[in-house]
Amino acid sequence: MSGHSKWHNIQVRKGKQDTKRANIFTKLARIITVSAKQGRGDPTTNFKLRLAIDKAKQASMPKENIQRAIDKGTGKGGGEELHEVTYEGKGPGGIDIIVEVLTDSKNRTASEIKHIFTKNGGAIGTPGSVAWNFVQKGLVVLSEKGEDKVLEAMGIDGVEDVEEDEGKINIYTRPKELAQVNKALESKGYKIEKAELLLDPKNIVKLDEDKSNQALKLLEALDEYDDTQNVYTNLAS
Secondary structure, three states, rough: OOOOOHHHHHHHHHHOOOOOHHHHHHHHHHHHHHHHHOOOOOOOHHHHHHHHHHHHOOOOHHHHHHHHHHHHHHOOOOOOOEEEEEEEEOHHHOEEEEEEEOOHHHHHHHHHHHHHHHHOOEEEEEOOOOHHHEEEEEEEEEOOOHHHHHHHOOOOOOEEEEEEEEEEHHHHHHHHHHHHHHHHHHOOOOEEEEEEEEEEEEOOOOOOOOHHHHHHHHHHHHHHHOEEEEEEEEEEE
């Protein structure tokens, strides 16, 4: 893979996690609500909702919080209307950055995201300015290891690439085939740690230590912003 989920990997190595539990739950609840609204409130028929719920469970989000978020999405719980918005920009050293947010105020969020970029040595861009450098892929992470497991996974229809990473197996798929690959792996008894859609950079940028630290500061600020759901970059780890 060219540089999948590099920002996520950097976060893990740095031990960087949201320290405010309420903030984590708020972000997770929003994506559950939007997923339920776009499809149905049943995760067995709404794969996007299932992914959101699985992520919430991994964060130990209470069941009642999850159900409340689903109810909002299906019109039972009221609440504000949420909008999915994507921002593109450049960071220190010319790295490409994509930020996916869920917001109840597009104008407020646009202003605040622009401020974060500017304050930390970056610049907000126009739609398409960096998106060309990213390809959407499906990712399934297995709590497995071993060459036999890798070879078996490679033989599943819809799988594009497989790699071992720190005692786990990462399986990459085309976006529309993530659900079927996930189902096939479950049927074979694999231990699935998570499944998600991500943006994979085509070209990676490696910076010197000073510029890299500046870039990380911007990425962390964007990630910690309340409305942020995902941050993607082509910064090399």
